[in-house]
Amino acid sequence: MTAGTLTSVTAERLGDASPQLLAPGGTQWAKVSETTVSLAPTPLDAQPSAYVQTSWAGRPYGALASVGLSAVVAGDALYLRLRWAAAEPRQAISDNDTYADACAVLFPLDGKTAELATMGDERSPVQGWHWRAGTALPFVITATGLGTVSRVPDHPVSVGAAWENGSWSVAFKRGLSEQGVPLTAGASVPLGIAVWSGANSERAGLKAHTPAWLTLTLPK
Amino acid sequence: MATVSSRPARQLAMVFDLNKCLGCQSCSIACKTLWTDAPGMESMWWNIVNTMPGGGTPRDVFSHGGGYKNGEPVPGTFPPLREFGEAWGFDQEATFASGGKAAFRPLERDGSSPEWGPNWDEDMGGGQYPNSYFFYLQQICANCSKPACLEACPRTGLYRREEDGIILIDEERCHGYRFCAEACPYKRIYFNPGRAVAQKCIACYPRLEAGVAPACVRQCPGRVRHVDYMDNLEGHPYKLVHEWKVALPLRPDFGTEPNVFYVPPLAPPAFNEAGEFDETKPRIPDEYLREMFGPGVERALETIQVEREKSARGEPSELIDILIARDWNDLLGPFTANPAELDRPPRGG
Known part of the structure; x- marks a missing residue:
């Protein structure tokens, strides 16, 4: 793990043409560097x-x-892996009053600019990949402001998740040329991250997040 | 941050007469078979009748917070499924293996014995013999005028219909966060774990649109339930709530302004030690009725008593005529269409 907190991350290129990167605890990820990204609670008065x-x-x-955060481009796809400590994992919604662990990555929909704190606005929407424990498929969401999140019905994003040794590892995959946020070799895209702790009943806007965009750069 | 939801053009309202309910759960079954027989809905009772005083559904139903106090939202909780009551199985094998000697025991999903369920404390009630008492309390979503559920949702997953004030959950928008269920002080919102969405009584709006009364209203053999738009000055809800003032909101202290109203239970006086009626002492404690139905309850009961005596003397009483509902269709307001006579596409077509 890289020491300190960085605000920019460059995805590594992996030569393997058929990577097993959706196994987020797999050996291939062990070779990929990991950046520690600081999170903070979302402001309560913005809920x-x-x-x-x-x-x-x-x-x-x-x-x-x-x-x-680890990022890899392999073949023609981007893989993003998030890893965080969760001593009390909530692996599914098991009752009226239980909530599943979750995480998401967020981008400006145009890959360039959007307001992170408001999750976009009418002119500059955001798009996210959202994983909730207990679900096999991720949600792809778009938003034009807080409380406006809507799910995209058909999308090309896939996810793999594992809880081991007190930590969640969640890997998202999307083809670079597929529908959604532009992901262009050699270009950079703003990236936000959010994590929800099910054990603490966190859901909706109650979460840990990156208060400002990171920069994710894709290899040429 | 204040959230104010606008009032609809018309408001559907219902009145339930607690003096007529048999506790037969025909309303509950009518609703169950019509709306909540799908997977993930096994434990849902959008309509439920509970003995009061009692724990209710979920257990200790009115003690989970929600609603408003001095205009501010009150934090609430959403009790776990066991507190509502799971859809039990039964220990049939043990009974058969015992040659019928073992008790036929209900079982939770995990094999344990249930500790609560709908109308769990049926007919237990309150008071001490010979002054014991109970009544049945019917509950559905009250489509409140100040809906804590709708206002709690951070993503407008609920909405109110302009044409009748019915509050619905948009299952496309609902992400299963359950703030609505926490915020409802009557605990009339359920959670579908398979689909991860909240679900609740929809006031049978597809029936209303076809001119048919809600299933719980139409199937009630006791003629307990009256339905109409509140702006119909000749309708039963308007007359009972605003003219006669004998139909009252449940737990008005919750501050959500429900649109289901109740004719409170009129019980005989208490017995004294000699076993005779003591006209100065009510069977059901006044403070309990005030807690349940607000400060108007004594006047409402007095009005019903006076009109009942008039009727007993053979004098006319509009109030008693309304409550008796000699013509069944009078209960149904404008929703008198017979569902069996509607033109409908064949099932499974």
């Missing part, structure tokens, strides 16, 4: 619900301090 603001006042959330 778009008076109920949520009132019921979570004085109640900690988003306490996860950092997440490990």
Whole structure:
């Protein structure tokens, strides 16, 4: 793991034409460097619900301090792996009052600019890849502001997840040329990360996130 | 941050007469077979009838927070499934293997014995013999005018229909966060674990659109339920709520302004030690009724008593006529169409 906190990450190119990178704990990921990305709780006063603001006042959330980020381009696809400590994993929604662990990566929809704190706006939407424990497929979401997240019905993103030794590892995959955020070899794209702790009933806007965009650069 | 949801053009309202309910659960079964027999909905009872005083559904139903106090949202909880009651199986093999001697035991999914369920404390009620008492309380979504559920959702996953004020969950928008279920003080929202969405009573809106009364209203053999738009000044809800003031909101202290109203239970007086009626002491404690139905309950009961006595003397009483509902269709407001006579596409076609 790279020491310190970085705000830019360059994806590594992996020569393997048929990588097994959706096995996020697999040996191939061991060769890939990992960047520690700092997280912070989302601001409570930005939650778009008076109920949520009132019921979570004085109640900690988003306490996860950092997440490990690894990025690889292999074949014609980008793989992003997130790894974080979860001592009490919530691997599925098992009851009315239980919530599953989750994570997401977010980009400006045009790959260039959007407001992260508001999750985009009407003119500059954002798009995210969202994994929730217990589901085999990720959600691809778009948003034009807080509370506007909608799911894209058909999308090319896939995901693999594993919980081992007190940590979640979640790998997303998307073909560079496939539909969605432009992912161009040699170019950079702003990237945000969010993690929800199911054990703490975190969901919706209650999460740990990157307060500012990182920069993800794809190899040429 | 304040969230204010606008009032609809019309508001559907219902009145349930607690003096007529038999506790037969025909309403519950009508709803269950119509709307909640799909996978993931096994434990849902969008309509439920519970004995009161009692724990209700879920257990200790009115103690889980939600609603509003002084206009501010009150934090709530969403009790686990066991507190609502799972869809039990039964220990049939043990019973058969014992030659029928072993008790036929209900079993939770994990094999344990249930500790709560719908109307769990049926007919237990309150008070001490000979002054014991109970009544049945029917609950559905009350389509509140100040809906805590709708206002709690951070992503507008619920909406209110302009044409009748019915509140619906948009299952495309619902992401299963369950703030709505926490915020509903009546705990009338359920969670479908398979689809990870919240689900609740929809006031049978597809029936209403076809001129048919909700299934729980139409199937009630006790003629307990009255339905109409509140702006129909000749309709039963308007007359019972605003003219006669005998139909009251449940737990008005929750601050959500529900649109289901209740004619409170009129019980005989308490017995004294000599076994005679003591006209100065109510069988059902006033403070309990005030907690349940607000400060208007004593006046409402007085009005019902006076009109009942008038009727007993052979004098006319509009109120008693409404409550008796000699013509069944009078209960149904504008929704008198017979579902069996509707033109509908054949099933499975």
